[in-house]
Amino acid sequence: MKAYPSFLLALSLGLAVSLVILARSDLAFAQTPDPRTISDDQVNAIAKHLYCPVCENVPLDVCGTQACEQWRQVIRQKLAEGWNEAQIRQYFVDQYGDRVLATPPPRGINWLAYLVPPIAILAGVWILIQAFRSWKRPLPASSSLPQPEQLPSEVLKRIEEELKKQ
Amino acid sequence: MITDLGYGTLALTFLLALYGILAALWGIQKRRPDWIDSARNAMLLTFPLLTVACLSLIYLLVNGHYEVEYVASVTSNSMPLYLRITTLWGGQAGSLLFWSWLMSAFASAVTLRNWARDREFLPWVIVVSLVTLGFFLGLTLFVENPFDRLWLLGSGIAVKSFFPPAGAIPYYQSDGNGLNPLLRHPGMIIHPPMLYLGFVSYVIPFAFAIAALITGRTDDRWIRITRRWSLVAWLFLSLGLILGGRWAYDVLGWGGYWGWDPVEIAAFMPWLTGTAFLHSVMIQEKRGMLKHWNMILIILTYNLVIFGTFLTRSGVLSSVHAFAQSAIGPLFFVYIGASFVISLSLLLRRWQELKSDLHMTSLLSREALFLLNNLLFVGILVVCFWGVIFPLISEIVTGQKVTVGPPFYERATAPLFAGLLFLMGIAPLAAWRHSTVQTLGKAVWKPTVVSLLAPLVAFTMDVRNWAALLGFWLAAFVACVTLYEYGRAVIARSRSRGESLLRAFWNLAGRNRRRYGGYIIHLGVVLMAIGIIGIELFQKETQGTLAQGEELSLGPYTMRFDSLAVFDTADGRNVARAVVSVYKNGRYVGELYPRRDYYYESQQPMTIPGLRSTMEDDFYVLLVDWQPISSSGATFKVYHNPLVNWLWLGGFVFIIGTMVAAWPESETNPATVRARRRTPLAAKAS
Numbered sequence: 116m117k118a119y120p121s122f123l124l125a126l127s128l129g130l131a132v133s134l135v136i137l138a139r140s141d142l143a144f145a146q147t148p149d150p151r152t153i154s155d156d157q158v159n160a161i162a163k164h165l166y167c168p169v170c171e172n173v174p175l176d177v178c179g180t181q182a183c184e185q186w187r188q189v190i191r192q193k194l195a196e197g198w199n200e201a202q203i204r205q206y207f208v209d210q211y212g213d214r215v216l217a218t219p220p221p222r223g224i225n226w227l228a229y230l231v232p233p234i235a236i237l238a239g240v241w242i243l244i245q246a247f248r249s250w251k252r253p254l255p256a257s258s259s260l261p262q263p264e265q266l267p268s269e270v271l272k273r274i275e276e277e278l279k280k281q
Numbered sequence: 282m283i284t285d286l287g288y289g290t291l292a293l294t295f296l297l298a299l300y301g302i303l304a305a306l307w308g309i310q311k312r313r314p315d316w317i318d319s320a321r322n323a324m325l326l327t328f329p330l331l332t333v334a335c336l337s338l339i340y341l342l343v344n345g346h347y348e349v350e351y352v353a354s355v356t357s358n359s360m361p362l363y364l365r366i367t368t369l370w371g372g373q374a375g376s377l378l379f380w381s382w383l384m385s386a387f388a389s390a391v392t393l394r395n396w397a398r399d400r401e402f403l404p405w406v407i408v409v410s411l412v413t414l415g416f417f418l419g420l421t422l423f424v425e426n427p428f429d430r431l432w433l434l435g436s437g438i439a440v441k442s443f444f445p446p447a448g449a450i451p452y453y454q455s456d457g458n459g460l461n462p463l464l465r466h467p468g469m470i471i472h473p474p475m476l477y478l479g480f481v482s483y484v485i486p487f488a489f490a491i492a493a494l495i496t497g498r499t500d501d502r503w504i505r506i507t508r509r510w511s512l513v514a515w516l517f518l519s520l521g522l523i524l525g526g527r528w529a530y531d532v533l534g535w536g537g538y539w540g541w542d543p544v545e546i547a548a549f550m551p552w553l554t555g556t557a558f559l560h561s562v563m564i565q566e567k568r569g570m571l572k573h574w575n576m577i578l579i580i581l582t583y584n585l586v587i588f589g590t591f592l593t594r595s596g597v598l599s600s601v602h603a604f605a606q607s608a609i610g611p612l613f614f615v616y617i618g619a620s621f622v623i624s625l626s627l628l629l630r631r632w633q634e635l636k637s638d639l640h641m642t643s644l645l646s647r648e649a650l651f652l653l654n655n656l657l658f659v660g661i662l663v664v665c666f667w668g669v670i671f672p673l674i675s676e677i678v679t680g681q682k683v684t685v686g687p688p689f690y691e692r693a694t695a696p697l698f699a700g701l702l703f704l705m706g707i708a709p710l711a712a713w714r715h716s717t718v719q720t721l722g723k724a725v726w727k728p729t730v731v732s733l734l735a736p737l738v739a740f741t742m743d744v745r746n747w748a749a750l751l752g753f754w755l756a757a758f759v760a761c762v763t764l765y766e767y768g769r770a771v772i773a774r775s776r777s778r779g780e781s782l783l784r785a786f787w788n789l790a791g792r793n794r795r796r797y798g799g800y801i802i803h804l805g806v807v808l809m810a811i812g813i814i815g816i817e818l819f820q821k822e823t824q825g826t827l828a829q830g831e832e833l834s835l836g837p838y839t840m841r842f843d844s845l846a847v848f849d850t851a852d853g854r855n856v857a858r859a860v861v862s863v864y865k866n867g868r869y870v871g872e873l874y875p876r877r878d879y880y881y882e883s884q885q886p887m888t889i890p891g892l893r894s895t896m897e898d899d900f901y902v903l904l905v906d907w908q909p910i911s912s913s914g915a916t917f918k919v920y921h922n923p924l925v926n927w928l929w930l931g932g933f934v935f936i937i938g939t940m941v942a943a944w945p946e947s948e949t950n951p952a953t954v955r956a957r958r959r960t961p962l963a964a965k966a967s
Contacts, residue, residue: 155824155916166684172542174686177535177918179886179905217686219671224678228671228685232693235667236660243656247649250640 150188150195158190161200164217165207174217284349287337288428288443291378294330294385295422297323298415305404305411317404321392324407327414328389331382338375338427342368347454350441351375351427357459357882359853364460367470371460373594373609374427376473380590381417383474384481388414391485391510399506405492406485413484416616424608459853459882468528472521476548479518480586483551485510486558487583490576494627499572499634504562508795512943515559518552519939523932534888536822536901536920538928541690543669547589550665554582557658564648567713571648572635573628574655580624581662587617592669645716650708657701664693691817695748702755702810705803706762728761752814760807763800790941798942805938808931815898815924822921824905828914836921838893838900839864840873845907845915855879859904859915863893875904875917896930898923 162176167186170178175186186207193203207215219225301323308316338351342365347353355368355375370379388410396403421427429441432449439452463469486507493503525545526538539545558578564571595610628635641649668685676682710724735757736750744750767786775785790797825833827842834840843860850856858876862869873891880887891902899922907915 155826155918156822159822159824166686172540172684172686174535179534179888212681214672214682214684217684218689219675219683219685224675225683227674228667228683228689231667232660232664235663236656236697239656239659243652247641247644250642 150191153191153194157194158187161190161203162187165215166217168211168214283337283340284428287334290330290334291422294327295418297326298411298418301411302408305407309404320407324411325389325392327385331385335369335378335382338378339366339369347457348430348451350429350431353454353457355460357457360459364465368460370473371464374425377417377421377425378427380477381414381421383477384414384417384484387481387485401496401498402489402492405495406488409488409491410484420609420612462880462883462885462887463532466528466532468524468531472524472528475517475524476521479514479521482510482514482517483582483586487579490579491624491627494631499631501565504565509943511559515555516939516943518555520936522548522552527929534890534903541687544593546665546669547592550662551582551585551589553658553662554578554585557655558582560651561655564651568648569639570637572637576628584617584621591617643715645711645721647708647711647713650704650711654701654704657697660697661694664690699755702759706759709762709766728758728765732757732761746818749814749818756807756810759803763803767800794944795942798938801938801941802935805931805935808927808934812924812928812931816922819923820920824918826914826916833917833919835919837866838921840902842915853881857904857907861891861902863900873902875902877904894926896926899925
C-alpha cells in the first residue's frame with residue numbers, strides 16, 4: 116500500500132515534467148513560427164479590410180508602398196503565430212487608431228455615420244408622403260386655372276377653329 | 282516674355298470679368314442696355330484672352346521653361362510632346378487656368394445666342410457666369426499662379442513668385458520633376474477635360490435659374506432654354522466618370538474600376554443631382570409642377586460642382602489641418618457658403634410665385650414615379666456626401682480621423698440603385714397625369730414575364746447568389762420594357778407610314794430625340810448594370826510567387842510564368858516586364874505582359890496589368906514583385922473579372938444615347954415649326 120502514493124507521486128512528477136517539456140516545446144515552436152507557411156491570399160484576405168494611415172483610401176492589399184509591404188509582413192507573421200483576423204485587426208487599431216478600418220466602428224460619434232443617411236432618406240419619404248397627401252386633396256374653389264366655361268367665347272371659338280385645321 | 286504675356290492676359294481677363302459684372306449691374310440699375318451690351322462684350326472677350334494665356338503656358342511647357350515653377354513641377358526633358366501639352370491640366374495651378382478657360386468658352390458661347398425673347402435674363406446670366414469665372418481667375422492669379430517663376434534668395438533658398446523678391450536672382454533648372462506617372466495614360470489625358478467640361482457647363486443652367494429667380498420670370502422658359510446645356514453638361518460629366526473608371530482599371534492596379542474614393546465621389550455627386558434634374562424638369566415642362574424642386578436641384582448641382590473642385594483642390598481630404606493651412610481651401614469654403622446662402626435666399630423670395638396650381642392625381646402616374654426616382658438619387662447623394670465629410674467631422678469633434686471606405690457606400694447605396702433600376706423599368710410604362718394599378722399592370726406584365734427568364738437562365742448556370750439573381754432580373758426587366766416600348770413604336774410607325782422597320786426606327790429617334798435617346802441611355806445602364814453585377818459579385822483573386830515555368834490557376838484560367846526582363850527606357854523608366862502564357866480550360870489563349878514601370882524622375886512606380894479581355898470575362902495579371910530569376914522568381918496578383926466588359930460597352934451605349942438626346946433638333950426656327958404644324962396632314966402627305 117505504501118508503494119501506491121510513491122507511484123502516484125512519481126506519476127504526477129512525470130506528468131508535470133512532461134507538461135513542462137511539452138509547454139516549452141510549444142513555446143519554442145511559437146517563438147519561431149514560419150511565415151512561409153502563410154499564403155499571400157491569407158494575408159490579402161485580411162489586408163483587404165485595412166487601410167494604412169499614409170496611403171489614403173488605398174486598401175492595404177493593393178498598396179505598393181514600402182510601409183504597406185511591411186504591414187503585410189506583420190499580418191503574415193501574426194497569422195503564423197496563430198492570431199485570428201479579429202485579433203490582427205485589433206492589433207492595428209491599437210497601434211494606429213480606428214482609421215485603419217474600412218468603416219468607422221459603430222460606437223460614440225461614429226453612430227452618426229450610420230444613422231444620418233437613413234434618417235435623411237426617411238425624412239425625404241415622409242416629405243414625399245405629405246406632398247402626395249396634400250396633392251390628393253381636392254383643389255380649392257379659388258383655383259386660378261380657368262375652367263372651360265369661364266373662357267371668353269372668342270377664345271373658345273379660336274380653339275375650335277384651330278382644332279378643325281388639324 | 283511669354284511668361285509676361287500669359288500673366289498679363291490672365292490679369293486682364295480678371296479685370297475684364299470684374300468690369301463685366303459691374304457693367305451688367307450698372308446697366309440693370311440704370312436701365313441702360315448699352316452697359317449690358319458692354320458687359321456682354323466683356324464676357325465674349327474672356328475666351329480669346331484666356332486662350333492666349335493657355336497657349337502661353339503650353340508654349341512654356343512644351344519648350345521646357347523650367348524657370349517657371351509650374352513647368353518645372355509637371356514636365357521634364359524626357360516627356361514626349363503630347364504629354365507636355367496635357368500637363369496644362371496635370372497640376373493644380375494649370376488645371377485652375379484650364380477650368381477658367383473652359384468656363385470662358387461656355388460663357389462666350391452663351392452670349393452668342395439670340396437673346397431677343399429673353400432679354401431680361403441676359404444681365405443676370407452675365408453676372409452669375411462672370412462671378413464664377415472671376416472667382417476661379419482670382420484663385421489662379423493670386424493663389425495658384427501657373428506663371429510664377431523660381432527665384433533664388435540670398436540665403437540659397439528657392440522661392441516661387443511672379444515678381445522678383447528683393448535681392449533674389451532667377452533660378453534656372455536644367456530639368457523638371459516630370460508628371461506623376463499615374464497621369465501618363467490616355468484615359469487620364471481625356472478624363473479631366475471631360476469632367477471639367479461637365480462641371481463648367483452646369484454653370485449656365487444655374488445662371489439662367491438665378492436670372493429667373495431675380496427677374497421673377499419663373500415659368501418654364503429658363504428650363505427650355507437650358508435643356509440642351511444641361512444635357513451637354515451631363516454628357517461630359519458622364520463621359521468623364523466612365524473614362525475615369527477605365528483609367529482606374531488600367532492604371533491603378535487593383536483590378537477594379539471604382540473605389541469610392543472621395544475624389545471620385547466629388548465628381549459623382551453633381552452627376553446624381555444633374556440626373557435627378559434631367560428627369561424632374563420633364564415634370565415641369567409637361568405638367569408645370571415641381572418648380573421649387575427644380576430650382577433646388579440646379580442650385581445643388583452648381584454648388585456640388587464647386588464643392589467637388591474644392592474637395593480635390595483644397596487639401597481638405599487629407600486632413601482639416603492641411604485645409605486650414607492651404608490658401609485655396611478657405612476661399613472655396615467661403616465662396617460655396619455665400620453662393621448657397623444667396624441662391625436659397627432668392628428661392629425663398631420667390632417661393633409663393635413658384636407654387637403650382639396643378640397637383641399630382643395618381644401615385645402611379647409617371648410624374649409620381651419620376652419624383653420617387655428623384656428621392657432615390659438624392660438618397661444616394663446623401664450617402665455620398667455624408668461619407669465624404671464624416672471623416673472631417675470626426676476629426677474636428679474627436680481629433681481622430683476615421684476611414685469611410687467602399688463597404689459603407691456599397692451597403693448603403695446598393696438597395697437605392699436597385700430601386701432606381703426598378704423605377705427605370707416601370708416609369709416609361711406609366712402614363713402622365715393618371716395611371717392605375719390596372720392600366721400599369723396591363724402594360725407591365727408582358728415584359729415582366731419575359732424578364733423572369735434572365736434569373737432562371739442564371740440559376741440553371743449555377744448562379745445561387747440572390748443579389749445577383751435579383752440584379753439580373755432588374756436589368757432584364759428594364760431591357761424588356763425599353764425594347765418593348767421602342768419596338769411597339771417602331772412597328773406602329775412602320776405600319777402607319779409604310780416605312781421599313783429600320784427606317785421607322787431611325788425616324789422615330791429623330792422625331793423625339795429626348796425620349797428615344799433616353800431609352801438608349803436606359804439600355805446603356807442595363808449593360809453597365811450587368812458588368813457591375815459581374816465584377817462586384819463574382820470577382821475572384823489570388824496571389825502567388827512563381828519560379829520560371831511554374832503555374833497559378835484562378836477560375837477557368839491558368840497562367841505560366843515564362844520569363845522576366847528588366848531594362849531602362851529612353852523616357853526615364855526602369856521597366857520590369859514579365860511574359861506569362863495563359864490557358865483557359867486547358868487551352869492556350871495567348872501571352873500577357875504585366876509590367877511595373879519605375880519613373881526615376883518622380884521616384885514613383887506604376888503597375889500596368891496584362892489583360893485578356895472578352896465579353897465573358899477579363900483575366901487581369903499584375904506583376905507585384907520580383908527577384909533575380911536565379912532565386913525565387915516573381916510574385917503575381919491575378920483577378921478574374923466576369924462580365925466586366927459589359928460595363929464599358931454599356932458606357933459607350935450610354936454616351937451614344939446622351940448624344941442622340943442632346944443633338945439639336947433640325948427645326949429650330951419657331952416660325953417654321955408653327956407653320957408646319959398648321960399645315961394639314963393631307964397637304965403634308967401630298
